[in-house]
Amino acid sequence: MSELLQKGKAAKQAAKTLGQASTELKNKALQAIADGLSANHTPILAANKQDVERAKAANTSAAILDRLILTEQRIQDMVTGVKQVIELADPLGEIMESYDRPNGIKIDKVRVPLGVIGIIYEARPNVTADAAALCLKTGNCAFLRGSSSALESNKAIVKVVQEALTSVGLPATAVQLLEDTSYETSDQMLQMNQFLDVLIPRGGAGLIEHVVKNATVPVLETGIGNCHVYIDEAAEPTMAVNIALNAKTQRPGVCNAVETLLVHKDWGVESLNKLISALNEQKVKVRACSQTKQTISDLDAADESDWATEYLDLTVALKLVDSVEAAIEHIDQYGSGHSECIVTENEQHARKFLNEVDAAAVYHNVSTRFTDGFEFGFGAEIGISTQKLHARGPMGLKELTSYKYILQGTGQIRS
Amino acid sequence: MSELLQKGKAAKQAAKTLGQASTELKNKALQAIADGLSANHTPILAANKQDVERAKAANTSAAILDRLILTEQRIQDMVTGVKQVIELADPLGEIMESYDRPNGIKIDKVRVPLGVIGIIYEARPNVTADAAALCLKTGNCAFLRGSSSALESNKAIVKVVQEALTSVGLPATAVQLLEDTSYETSDQMLQMNQFLDVLIPRGGAGLIEHVVKNATVPVLETGIGNCHVYIDEAAEPTMAVNIALNAKTQRPGVCNAVETLLVHKDWGVESLNKLISALNEQKVKVRACSQTKQTISDLDAADESDWATEYLDLTVALKLVDSVEAAIEHIDQYGSGHSECIVTENEQHARKFLNEVDAAAVYHNVSTRFTDGFEFGFGAEIGISTQKLHARGPMGLKELTSYKYILQGTGQIRS
Incomplete structure (x- = not known):
C-alpha cells in the first residue's frame, strides 16, 4: 500500500479515538507538543538548516527563504501558539439546538469534529x-501535505508532535505528514474521499486554484483577496487617508491588504492630493485611472488588468467613481x-454598501486589515474562507467542526 | 455565447436583486407562482404528456414513468408546497452574532443568501x-438542470414561474432552466465557478457521484443512505420489531429506509423469529449472515456485498453481532x-451508540424514517446532506444560506 493510502487509512481510524477524546486529554497533548517543541529546538533547527541549504543551492528567492527559515524565536512563537490553543474553549459537544417534536421525539443538534482534515500548504514550517x-x-x-522545500523541517516538527501524542495515550496517527511530495501523489490526495472529510x-x-479545480474531497477555499477601500464623497479626509494607508502598507503581502482604492470624484482635489502624498511617502506606487491622471498627471496609468x-506589495490601483453605486458595481x-x-460619514451610503457588497467582511470606517481570526476574537485562525x-471569513475552532442530530424516543414509527 | 454561459451570467446578475428583495415581495412572487401553477394546469399537463409519450416510446420503466407523470393532483400538490413556503420565516437578515471588540469595532454576523444555486435532478418535474x-x-x-426526459414539463413549469416573477417586478432570470441537457454542457455547468456558488x-x-467527481463548484452532497437498525440484547421485542418493520417497509425506495438489521446474538431466538415472521408477512426478503442461518436455516444467505x-426495495440484510461495539464497527x-x-432499554449502550456512530442522524428507539426536513420541523427540505x-442531515431554508461579517467603527486601523 502506498504511503498516501496507508496514512489516509490510519488517519480515518485515529479520527474515531480523537473525536471521543476529552478536552483534558487533548489539552494534555497540546501541552506535551509545546514542551516537545521547546525541548527539541536543536534537531528542528538542524533539519531546517538542511532545507535552507537545499533552497539556497536551488537559488530560491529571498522572500521564500525568509518564510522557510526557522530560528529559536520562531520555534518559541510556535510554542506560544500551541499554548494559546490550550486556553481556548473546546467547541465539541455543544448542544447547538434542542427541541421536542409533537410526536415526542427529542432532537439535539450537537457539535462534532469534521473528521480528517487534509491541509495543503506552502513553505512556512x-x-x-x-x-x-x-x-x-x-x-x-x-x-x-507541506512543501517539498520544507520537508525536513516538517518531518522534525511532526516527529515531536507524534511523540507528544503517544506520551499522553493518543494515536500518533492523529497528525501525519505526507512525505511523498510528488505532484502525482498530491493530486491523488485531493481525491481520497474515502479517508478525508475536508x-x-x-x-x-496558484495552489488554491489547483486544489479547487482537482479536488473531489470538499474544499474550504481560503485566501485570495482583491480588496477595496471606497472613499465616499462624505469621507472624513484624515480618517480616509489613515485607513487607506493602513490597509495598503501595514502588511502589504497579506490577503486582507487593499489593492484598489475607489475614490468618489467629489471628495475633493485637496484630499486626493493628501492621499497620494501620504502613499508616496510610504513608497507606495499608485496606478491611476485616466480621470485621476487628468487631475494629477504624474501618476502611472492603470489599465484594465490592474483592477x-x-x-501583494507596495502598489495600489486608484480609480475615481461617480457614486457609491459605481463603487459597488x-x-x-x-x-x-x-x-x-x-469610508464615509453618510450613514445611508454606508448602509447601502454594507448591505449590497457581497464579501466575507464588509467594513464601515475600519481598515480591511482586521479580517483575521485573532482580531475577530476567535483566538485562533486556520485561514480566511472566501467561499x-x-x-x-476568518475560520477559528468552530469552523473546524460539523454537527450531528441525535434523536431519542420511545418507539416512534412513521405513518 | 452558449445558453449555459448566458443564463449563468443572467443568474449572477439577478442574484443581487433577489438577495436584496423584501420578504413581502418574495412572498408575493411565491403566491403568484402558486396561482400561476393552478391557472396553467392545462398547458403543464399537455407538456408533460409529450414527455410521457416520448418516455413510453423509449420503453422507459414503469417506476421512472411514475415519477415523470403529472396529474391534476400532483400539480395541486406543487401548489400546496409553494404555499407552505410562503408561511415559513425568511431566514435572511438574521443577526447570528453581534459583539464589540475592545478596540471599539462592532462585529455583526448576518445571514445572507448563498447566491446562485445549481440544482441537478432526475425525472420528477x-x-x-x-x-x-x-x-x-x-x-x-x-x-x-433537470432530466432530458422531463424537459417539456420543466419548461412549462419554469415558464409559469418566470411569468410570476415578472408580474411582481422580480427578474425572470432568478429561476432558469438549462434546456441544453447534453452531458457535455452539464459537465461544463459543474465547473462554472464564475456564476454558480453551490x-x-x-x-x-450515479448522478451524485458524477457531480462530486467532476464539479469544481462547491457541492452539497445528498442522499445516499445505507442505514442500519441495531437491535440490542436489551431491546424491547415489540418496539424493535415495529421500528425495523417501519424503517424497512413504510417507504422502501427512500434514502432513510433501513438496509441492514444488526441483531445482538443474545436478543433471543423467539424475538428473532418474531422479527423474521413480521418481515415475511410484509413480503420483505431477508438476506441473513451465516450465524443467523444456523438458527433459522431457510433464509437466503447474505454475502459481503450485501452489507x-x-x-431501496423490500429486501433487508440481517447480521448477528456480539456487542454494541461490533454493531458500531x-x-x-x-x-x-x-x-x-x-433499539435498546440499556441507557449506557444507547449513549455509546449515539456518541460514537458518525452519521448525520443517530436514533435511539425511533425509526430511521424520521430523517426528513418536515419531520425535523423545518417546514421544507431541499435534500439530506451526507457530507x-x-x-x-435534512436541509431546510437556513441550510440554503451563508453569512457575512459587517464591521463598523470610527476609523480603526491595525497596528
Missing part, C-alpha cells in the same frame, strides 16, 4: 505545528469576496 | 417548482453516514 494544534483541539485528525489549501492563488490584480466585477471597506459554503 | 420556491424564499437564484445534486447514487448494498465500515438507529461541510 510553522503551519505544521499551528494546523496540528487547531485540528487536535477540535477532535480532528490532521493530514498534512481539504484546506493554504498558500498562493483584477492582487499586487466595480467591486461586484473585480472583488474576490474577501474584505471591502467604505460561501460552510464558513465565510 | 415537481422538483422544479419545489426547488424554485425554496431558492426564491432564501434570496437565491435557482439554476435548474451545486445540489438530487437523484440516484454495502442500498437495496460494522456501521463504521459500511454505513454511508446518513441515519443509524439503536460534513456546511450542512448535515
Whole structure:
C-alpha cells in the first residue's frame, strides 16, 4: 500500500479515538507538543538548516527563504501558539439546538469534529505545528501535505508532535505528514474521499486554484483577496487617508491588504492630493485611472488588468467613481469576496454598501486589515474562507467542526 | 455565447436583486407562482404528456414513468408546497452574532443568501417548482438542470414561474432552466465557478457521484443512505420489531429506509423469529449472515456485498453481532453516514451508540424514517446532506444560506 493510502487509512481510524477524546486529554497533548517543541529546538533547527541549504543551492528567492527559515524565536512563537490553543474553549459537544417534536421525539443538534482534515500548504514550517494544534483541539485528525522545500523541517516538527501524542495515550496517527511530495501523489490526495472529510489549501492563488479545480474531497477555499477601500464623497479626509494607508502598507503581502482604492470624484482635489502624498511617502506606487491622471498627471496609468490584480506589495490601483453605486458595481466585477471597506460619514451610503457588497467582511470606517481570526476574537485562525459554503471569513475552532442530530424516543414509527 | 454561459451570467446578475428583495415581495412572487401553477394546469399537463409519450416510446420503466407523470393532483400538490413556503420565516437578515471588540469595532454576523444555486435532478418535474420556491424564499437564484426526459414539463413549469416573477417586478432570470441537457454542457455547468456558488445534486447514487467527481463548484452532497437498525440484547421485542418493520417497509425506495438489521446474538431466538415472521408477512426478503442461518436455516444467505448494498426495495440484510461495539464497527465500515438507529432499554449502550456512530442522524428507539426536513420541523427540505461541510442531515431554508461579517467603527486601523 502506498504511503498516501496507508496514512489516509490510519488517519480515518485515529479520527474515531480523537473525536471521543476529552478536552483534558487533548489539552494534555497540546501541552506535551509545546514542551516537545521547546525541548527539541536543536534537531528542528538542524533539519531546517538542511532545507535552507537545499533552497539556497536551488537559488530560491529571498522572500521564500525568509518564510522557510526557522530560528529559536520562531520555534518559541510556535510554542506560544500551541499554548494559546490550550486556553481556548473546546467547541465539541455543544448542544447547538434542542427541541421536542409533537410526536415526542427529542432532537439535539450537537457539535462534532469534521473528521480528517487534509491541509495543503506552502513553505512556512510553522503551519505544521499551528494546523496540528487547531485540528487536535477540535477532535480532528490532521493530514498534512507541506512543501517539498520544507520537508525536513516538517518531518522534525511532526516527529515531536507524534511523540507528544503517544506520551499522553493518543494515536500518533492523529497528525501525519505526507512525505511523498510528488505532484502525482498530491493530486491523488485531493481525491481520497474515502479517508478525508475536508481539504484546506493554504498558500498562493496558484495552489488554491489547483486544489479547487482537482479536488473531489470538499474544499474550504481560503485566501485570495482583491480588496477595496471606497472613499465616499462624505469621507472624513484624515480618517480616509489613515485607513487607506493602513490597509495598503501595514502588511502589504497579506490577503486582507487593499489593492484598489475607489475614490468618489467629489471628495475633493485637496484630499486626493493628501492621499497620494501620504502613499508616496510610504513608497507606495499608485496606478491611476485616466480621470485621476487628468487631475494629477504624474501618476502611472492603470489599465484594465490592474483592477483584477492582487499586487501583494507596495502598489495600489486608484480609480475615481461617480457614486457609491459605481463603487459597488466595480467591486461586484473585480472583488474576490474577501474584505471591502467604505469610508464615509453618510450613514445611508454606508448602509447601502454594507448591505449590497457581497464579501466575507464588509467594513464601515475600519481598515480591511482586521479580517483575521485573532482580531475577530476567535483566538485562533486556520485561514480566511472566501467561499460561501460552510464558513465565510476568518475560520477559528468552530469552523473546524460539523454537527450531528441525535434523536431519542420511545418507539416512534412513521405513518 | 452558449445558453449555459448566458443564463449563468443572467443568474449572477439577478442574484443581487433577489438577495436584496423584501420578504413581502418574495412572498408575493411565491403566491403568484402558486396561482400561476393552478391557472396553467392545462398547458403543464399537455407538456408533460409529450414527455410521457416520448418516455413510453423509449420503453422507459414503469417506476421512472411514475415519477415523470403529472396529474391534476400532483400539480395541486406543487401548489400546496409553494404555499407552505410562503408561511415559513425568511431566514435572511438574521443577526447570528453581534459583539464589540475592545478596540471599539462592532462585529455583526448576518445571514445572507448563498447566491446562485445549481440544482441537478432526475425525472420528477415537481422538483422544479419545489426547488424554485425554496431558492426564491432564501434570496437565491435557482439554476435548474433537470432530466432530458422531463424537459417539456420543466419548461412549462419554469415558464409559469418566470411569468410570476415578472408580474411582481422580480427578474425572470432568478429561476432558469438549462434546456441544453447534453452531458457535455452539464459537465461544463459543474465547473462554472464564475456564476454558480453551490451545486445540489438530487437523484440516484450515479448522478451524485458524477457531480462530486467532476464539479469544481462547491457541492452539497445528498442522499445516499445505507442505514442500519441495531437491535440490542436489551431491546424491547415489540418496539424493535415495529421500528425495523417501519424503517424497512413504510417507504422502501427512500434514502432513510433501513438496509441492514444488526441483531445482538443474545436478543433471543423467539424475538428473532418474531422479527423474521413480521418481515415475511410484509413480503420483505431477508438476506441473513451465516450465524443467523444456523438458527433459522431457510433464509437466503447474505454475502459481503450485501452489507454495502442500498437495496431501496423490500429486501433487508440481517447480521448477528456480539456487542454494541461490533454493531458500531460494522456501521463504521459500511454505513454511508446518513441515519443509524439503536433499539435498546440499556441507557449506557444507547449513549455509546449515539456518541460514537458518525452519521448525520443517530436514533435511539425511533425509526430511521424520521430523517426528513418536515419531520425535523423545518417546514421544507431541499435534500439530506451526507457530507460534513456546511450542512448535515435534512436541509431546510437556513441550510440554503451563508453569512457575512459587517464591521463598523470610527476609523480603526491595525497596528
